[in-house]
Amino acid sequence: MGLDSDIRLLSRVRLFAGFEPDHLRLLAFGAEARALAKGTRLYRQDDLSDGGFVVVRGNVDLISGLNDGVISSHGTGSLIGEMALISETRHAATAIATENTEVLKITRPLFRRMLNEYPQLAVLLQQRIGEAVSEFAEKLDIVRAKLDHASDLASRKQPQSRS
Numbered sequence: 001m002g003l004d005s006d007i008r009l010l011s012r013v014r015l016f017a018g019f020e021p022d023h024l025r026l027l028a029f030g031a032e033a034r035a036l037a038k039g040t041r042l043y044r045q046d047d048l049s050d051g052g053f054v055v056v057r058g059n060v061d062l063i064s065g066l067n068d069g070v071i072s073s074h075g076t077g078s079l080i081g082e083m084a085l086i087s088e089t090r091h092a093a094t095a096i097a098t099e100n101t102e103v104l105k106i107t108r109p110l111f112r113r114m115l116n117e118y119p120q121l122a123v124l125l126q127q128r129i130g131e132a133v134s135e136f137a138e139k140l141d142i143v144r145a146k147l148d149h150a151s152d153l154a155s156r157k158q159p160q161s162r163s
Contacts, residue, residue, distance in 0.1 A: 003025070003028055003029065006028035006031065006056070006104060007021065007024045007025055007028045009054065009056060009076075009077060009104075010024045010027055010028055010054065010104075011024055012077045013054055013077060013078075013079045014079070014128070015079055015082055015085075015125070015128055016079075018124055019121065019124075020118075023114060023118055023121060026110075026113075026114055026117075027106060027110070027111075027114065028104070030106075030107075030110040030113075031054070031104040031105060031106050031110070032104065032105040032107070033056075033102065033103075033104055033105075034053075034102070034103050034104075034105060035100075035101075035102050036058070036060075036097035036100070036101045036102070036103065037097065037100055038097055038098065038099050038100055038101075039096065039097065039098075040096070040097045040101075041094060041095065041096050041097075042060060042080075042095035042096065042097065042103065043081075043091050043094065043095050044091065044094050045063075045064055045091055045092065045093050045094045046090050046091065047090065047091050048088065048089075048090055048091075049081055049083075049084035049088075049089050049090060049091050050084060050088075050107055050108050051081070051084055051085060051105050051106050051107035051108050051110070051111070052079055052080060052081040052082045052084055052085045052105070052106050052111075053079070053080045053081055053095070053103045053104065053105050053106070054077070054078070054079050054080075054103060054104045054106065055074050055075060055076055055077065055078045055080070055101065055102075055103055056076065056101075056102040056103060056104055057076055057100075057101060057102045058075070058076070058097060058098075058099050058100055058101025058102060058103075059073055059074065059075050059097070059098045059099050059101060060073070060074045060078075060080060060095050060096065060097055060098065060101060060103070061073050061074075061095070061096050061098050062074070062080070062092075062093035062094070062095055063093055063094045063095075063096060064092065064093035064094065068094075071093055073098070080095060084108060085106060085108055085111040086108070086111070086125075086129075087108075088108075
């Protein structure tokens with residue numbers, strides 16, 4: 001892909017929505033393009049992460065847990081590992097290309113450079129992170145309610161002990 005198509009793709013990534021063309025151009029120019037064959041591991045769970053990945057073409061599954069279950073799939077325009085753009089973190093899952101895939105890696109140093117050169121982006125980013133945390137909290141509340149309901153049902157079905 002060329003620089004212009006990378007910029008168009010980055011403009012559709014939720015975290016980068018509202019970034020000016022110059023901001024996106026800097027990201028696209030500094031990003032590292034990678035091609036992955038089907039079945040290739042992009043990264044491994046618990047490894048240190050130094051940036052995020054935007055799926056340009058193809059699909060990446062995130063796999064986690066003892067049974068290597070797929071926890072999410074990410075296609076064109078998806079940003080994987082956005083927290084690593086901001087702070088040092090470990091990958092929460094293993095990422096594997098499920099088809100021939102191209103990604104752009106945006107490193108933490110590149111992203112920090114953007115925030116230093118364009119401080120208004122830090123304010124925008126803070127708003128986006130706040131929105132994401134609120135959405136996550138809402139989802140946790142839903143899961144908590146379902147677990148409470150399941151627990152209530154299970155306790156009702158247990159036979160009463162006889163004395």
